[in-house]
Amino acid sequence: MKVGAPGKPRDPFSAALETLRDQLRNGRLVSGEPLTVTDLAHDLGLSATPIREALSRLAGERLIEDRRGRGYFAPRLDVSDLVELYGLRRLYLTEALAADGESDAIPAPETPDAALPATVQLTQFLDWIVARAGSRALFDAYRQVGERLAPSIRVEPQVFALADELAGLHAALGDRDALASALALLHEARRLRAPDLIRALRAGANIASL
Template identity: 40%
Template sequence: MQTSEPRDPYGAALGALKRFAEAGRFVPGEPIVVTELAAEVGLSATPVREALACLAGQGLIERRRGRGYFYPSLSPAEIIDLFELQLAYLHAALTLYPRGLTPLRKAAVAVDPLDGVQALFDAIINQSTNAALVLAHQRVVDRLKAVLKAERIHEETDGATVRTMVEVIVDGRIPALLGLLESYHERRCSRTTILVIEAA
């Protein structure tokens, strides 16, 4: 029995590519062969090519003129740039809170410290309910996916950093939290060379 192509082949291709990237299916620097990928997801090459073009526009896939599509590999400088962008987004979410501190406190205490610092960062950004900020942050997280996975290896296993940050949020000491974020940022930037190797 032959399966028919979905009603939205482009959406299906885009969803499949995002799932592959999240699952670590692609290796940084790996070429992405459209025909092979289309066969793997059971679609024609056109929607897969369109999805790759969309993801290339978002910086999640690299398009090299005349050579095709590649899963991007980030240099230490690019990782630091993305870490700095994430820090700026966190700063915005923490200093522009029109809904007050209660939603921020609720979001922070709902995070399991063992899920790591990135889980807390996601909660801080998402509670802002600023759609543009949430989308921009998600794009940074998507670009850093392999790096964040490697970074988890270097985090303490007891969740101490997250617990400290959550305590500061619960106390409403946002300037102190910004200081903790700056310190964390400096530590993670000092590990970028190692993270590049481990993310590959």
């Protein structure tokens, strides 16, 4: 996949970083495969330097692994990883709900919009909960978990009825306890069905590689 298409950033580092980040989010790099600089440079039509810099940045964000002496490796999500990450995301959301944030400064999400994918609406809703807490450190930690969960979030519609979950979250707006309960149920469902999410994720990765 070359990165010289219209609309792509001209800066080689930005192009490499954006393309690799998209591949991680889309679940194309989730099997623990080695990320070889020369191979990626050839595939993306870039020199080795921006590829190496992009891999270093992604490793610093803990989105890929830097195995000292062995190189960079794509993450390998498994059931235990999803259980841990969804649990951590719930903790951040619970902390955000408990915070005395700027609830009036950030408008609440509008009612579900059929024109937007349910995954986008759900992400926007959860982002709003954390943003209104007014803590940059909390939001950064939450966003990092979201990046690591991105491949799983992409396949959630194959496992869950997101429209129903969104309706439940919107119905709970204005009632902190009800919203906390709805978030707990949402995350516990994902922890329990982590094996189904992994199967959907692996199937998507296999299709993308054909």
